[in-house]
Amino acid sequence: MDADERYIVGPVMKALKVLDAIAEKGHPVSLTTVAAELGLPKTSTFRYLRTLSAAGFASYDPASDRYAVGTRFRALATADKSIQRLRALALPALAALNREFNETINLAVIADHQVAYIDILESTRALRMQARVGSRDPLHSTALGKAMLAHLPVEERGALLSHALAQRTLRTITELRVIERQLQEVARTGVAIEIGENEEGTMCIGVAILDEGRRPLAAISLSAPERRITDPLRERVVARLKEAAAAISEGLLQP
Numbered sequence: 001m002d003a004d005e006r007y008i009v010g011p012v013m014k015a016l017k018v019l020d021a022i023a024e025k026g027h028p029v030s031l032t033t034v035a036a037e038l039g040l041p042k043t044s045t046f047r048y049l050r051t052l053s054a055a056g057f058a059s060y061d062p063a064s065d066r067y068a069v070g071t072r073f074r075a076l077a078t079a080d081k082s083i084q085r086l087r088a089l090a091l092p093a094l095a096a097l098n099r100e101f102n103e104t105i106n107l108a109v110i111a112d113h114q115v116a117y118i119d120i121l122e123s124t125r126a127l128r129m130q131a132r133v134g135s136r137d138p139l140h141s142t143a144l145g146k147a148m149l150a151h152l153p154v155e156e157r158g159a160l161l162s163h164a165l166a167q168r169t170l171r172t173i174t175e176l177r178v179i180e181r182q183l184q185e186v187a188r189t190g191v192a193i194e195i196g197e198n199e200e201g202t203m204c205i206g207v208a209i210l211d212e213g214r215r216p217l218a219a220i221s222l223s224a225p226e227r228r229i230t231d232p233l234r235e236r237v238v239a240r241l242k243e244a245a246a247a248i249s250e251g252l253l254q255p
Contacts, residue, residue, distance in 0.1 A: 014038075019052055101233075102124060123224070142206070148219050168199070193234075203224060205229075
C-alpha cells in the first residue's frame with residue numbers, strides 16, 4: 001500500500017465518486033444507474049446519495065426518483081469560476097506591478113475568516129516573502145486583510161474579528177479598538193500599510209478591489225523587506241496599487 005493511501009477515508013472517497021458520477025451525467029439519474037456505473041451495492045449507494053442530499057451537494061426528486069447535483073455543489077462551482085475570472089482579469093495589472101517594482105505582488109480574497117492567497121507574483125530578489133498560493137494568513141495582521149475589512153460594515157467586520165486574534169509578531173495589533181481606528185483610517189485613505197505585523201522585517205501595502213456597491217471583492221498588495229521601501233517609493237507603490245485595483249474593479253463590472 002502506498003504510504004499516502006493510509007490516510008484516505010474510504011467512505012468519503014466513495015461518496016465523492018458518487019457525486020462525480022451524478023455531475024458527469026448532466027441530468028437527473030436513478031439510484032440503480034449510479035450503483036451499476038460505480039459497481040457499488042445499491043444499499044451503500046443509497047446512503048451516499050442521501051448523505052450528499054442532506055448536505056446540499058445532491059438533490060432528490062421523489063416524483064421521478066432521480067438524483068441531480070445540489071445547490072451547494074453549484075455554489076462551489078460558481079465560486080471557482082468567479083475566482084478564475086478574477087485571476088485572469090487581475091493578472092496583467094499584477095504582472096505590470098511586478099515588473100515595475102520587482103517586489104512580490106499578491107492577490108487575495110477573504111475565506112473562512114482569513115486572507116486566502118489566490119495569486120502571487122514573486123520578486124526575483126534574494127529576500128522574498130513566505131506566502132504561497134493557497135496559503136492563508138490572519139485578516140488583522142495583513143495589509144490585504146485590513147484593506148478588505150475597512151470596506152465592510154462594522155457589524156460584519158466585527159464578526160470576522162470575533163475570534164481570538166493571533167500574535168504573529170511583536171508588532172501585531174490584537175486590540176480591537178486599535179484595529180478599528182486603523183480600519184477607519186484605511187477606509188479614509190484607501191490604502192492599508194502593515195509593517196512587521198505578519199512577518200518580521202517586512203512591509204506590505206494593500207488596496208481593496210471593490211464592486212459597484214463599494215464592497216470588497218478581493219485585495220492586491222506589494223510585499224517587500226521593510227528596508228527596501230523608502231518613503232518616495234512607498235508613494236509610488238500606493239499610487240500604482242490604487243490604479244491597478246481600480247482597473248481590476250472596472251473589468252469585473254463588465255459583462
